[in-house]
Structure formats: C-alpha cells, structure tokens
Amino acid sequence: MxxxxxxxxxxxxxxxxxxxxxxxxxxxxxxxxxxxxxxxxxxxxxxxSLPPANVKVPTPPPAPSGVSQTGTASWYGPGFHGRPTASGVIYDQHELTAAHQTLPLGTRVMVTNLDNGKSIEVTINDRGPFAKGRIIDLSYAAGQTLGMIGPGTIPVRIEVIDSGPYKIATIRSSLDYTLQAGSFTDVENAQKLKDQLAKSYPQIPDISIVPLFAKDTNYYRVQLGTFSDRREAERHAQQLARKGFPMIIMEK
Structure with a gap:
C-alpha cells in the first residue's frame, strides 16, 4: 500500500x-x-532503502585448453627491442609476448613460474628459443612479472588458452619445414610446375599440390619435401635456386 x-x-x-x-x-x-x-x-x-545498483560482473578469463608443456623458460630484451619478430610485428620488450619453437604465431598461453606460482598470459609472436633445453623465451615485461630477471631461467608450465583457427592436441618440441616453389590460382599452372620439379629434382619424392581455400580465392601451392632441420631445408632451397627454382621455406 x-x-x-x-x-x-x-x-x-x-x-x-x-x-x-x-x-x-x-x-x-x-x-x-x-x-x-x-x-x-x-x-x-x-x-x-535505495534501488540496487547495476553491478557489472567481470567476464572470467578463458580456461586453459588442457594442452600444456613443462620445461625451462628464458627471457630476451634489450638486444632485440625494436627488431622484427617472426610474425612481422616489431618486438617490444615492454609487451607481454613470447617466442616459441612450434606453437602457431598468435597463440595465447598462460605461463606459470613453478618456483613461486606466479602466472602471466602472453601471446606467441616470435620463434625461439634456440638454446638447448629451453621451451619458451619471454619478453622482458613477462619475465619481470614472473620474477625471473635475476635468475635468467626458471622452470615453467605453459598452458594453451587460445590457438585461433589451429587445433592443437599436443605441443611439439620441434617444427617440420617444407619448400614452396610457387602458389597459383589456376591448378593447371601448379601442375606444370610440379612436373618440372619432379623432372629436375627427382631425389625429393614428396612433391605435392597443397590447396589453400581463402575467403574469396583458392590457391594451389606447390610444395616439396619435409625437413625436421631448418638448415637441411635451407641447403635444398639453395640447390633448387641454382637450378632456377627459387624457394620459400615454410613451417609445416
């Protein structure tokens, strides 16, 4: 009433x-x-009595996918600051980024320092580390957050949060490489190049046409070989280039 x-x-x-x-x-x-x-x-x-205020509940962070890797992390900073990364983005040591050998570029991961329990989310935008026994290279900002600037290396657990369009079942310890001789919108042109390569370079049996279905255009890429060592891929690329077939080294 x-x-x-x-x-x-x-x-x-x-x-x-x-x-x-x-x-x-x-x-x-x-x-x-x-x-x-x-x-x-x-x-x-x-x-x-006042009407209840409209309280916005913060969106919880995405849960890890369950794909993880454990090993040693290092960090890199001043010597690389301002240089291009493998993704083409200029490296900024004050951003929360990292380098990984196999995770797709753009993947977001949670990195936890197993010594002190601190965690930080970073984006993979570079390749590395190349020192034996290390699984991830963190930016200076990420390393500082985890408390590893002094020690230099720490034991960590990496958990994949978001890998974009790529489905990751496990984190590979190393990448495979292939050579790409050309990319065409006409499959007949791709077939001609494939035949030329098979005739000129028969010692590489794995020559194939790999389709790439983009938004508006379909591409047919001529690729050959699978190499676990990038240096081996570079050696074959140089040999083919001398025969008139310039190559691009691609991650596979």
Missing amino acids: AFSHPLFRPTKPFCIIRRLMILRYHRRGGMTNRLSWAGIPLLFLAAC
Whole structure:
C-alpha cells in the first residue's frame, strides 16, 4: 500500500529526521493526522532503502585448453627491442609476448613460474628459443612479472588458452619445414610446375599440390619435401635456386 503522508514521500534521510523532530502532527482538511512515533524506525528504513545498483560482473578469463608443456623458460630484451619478430610485428620488450619453437604465431598461453606460482598470459609472436633445453623465451615485461630477471631461467608450465583457427592436441618440441616453389590460382599452372620439379629434382619424392581455400580465392601451392632441420631445408632451397627454382621455406 502506498503512503500518502508527506513524511513518506521520497526524500533524503536527514530531511525525514528533521521533519520528525519538528512535526508532531500534520493538519489537512480540518483533520489531524497524528504520526505515531512507533512508526519512525520503519519510516527511516523505508527512506534509506535505495534501488540496487547495476553491478557489472567481470567476464572470467578463458580456461586453459588442457594442452600444456613443462620445461625451462628464458627471457630476451634489450638486444632485440625494436627488431622484427617472426610474425612481422616489431618486438617490444615492454609487451607481454613470447617466442616459441612450434606453437602457431598468435597463440595465447598462460605461463606459470613453478618456483613461486606466479602466472602471466602472453601471446606467441616470435620463434625461439634456440638454446638447448629451453621451451619458451619471454619478453622482458613477462619475465619481470614472473620474477625471473635475476635468475635468467626458471622452470615453467605453459598452458594453451587460445590457438585461433589451429587445433592443437599436443605441443611439439620441434617444427617440420617444407619448400614452396610457387602458389597459383589456376591448378593447371601448379601442375606444370610440379612436373618440372619432379623432372629436375627427382631425389625429393614428396612433391605435392597443397590447396589453400581463402575467403574469396583458392590457391594451389606447390610444395616439396619435409625437413625436421631448418638448415637441411635451407641447403635444398639453395640447390633448387641454382637450378632456377627459387624457394620459400615454410613451417609445416
């Protein structure tokens, strides 16, 4: 039931207290409407009740995918600051990024320092580390957050959070490489190049046409060989280039 007495109209609490102190009754239309002092606590509570505020609940961070890797992490900074990374992005040691040997560029991972329990989310935008026994190279900012600038290396656990369009079942310890001789929108041109390569370079049996279906155009890429060592891939690429077939080394 709505109250019609003026004291029950919405107002500030201190105004109600003032009215209660100076008003014993209120006359209206020749009738006396006496306010019972027993109702003051109820009146005060009603006046002080405010509508609930709209509280925004923060979105929880995405849960790790369950794909993880454990090993030794290092960090890199001043000597590489301002230089291009493997992704083409200029390295900024103050950003939360990292280098990994096999994870797709752009992958977001959670890195946990197993010595102190500190964690940080970073984006993979570079390749490395190339020192034996290390699994990830963190930016200076990420390393500082994890408390590893002094020690230089720490034991870590890497957990994949988001790998974009790539589906990752396990984290590989090393990459395979292939050589790409050309990319065509016409599959017949791709077939011609494949035949030329097979004739000129028969010692590499794995020559194939790999389609790439883009948004508006289909591409047919001529690729050959699978190499676990990048230096081996570079050696074959140089040999083919001398025969008139320039190559691009691709991660496979």
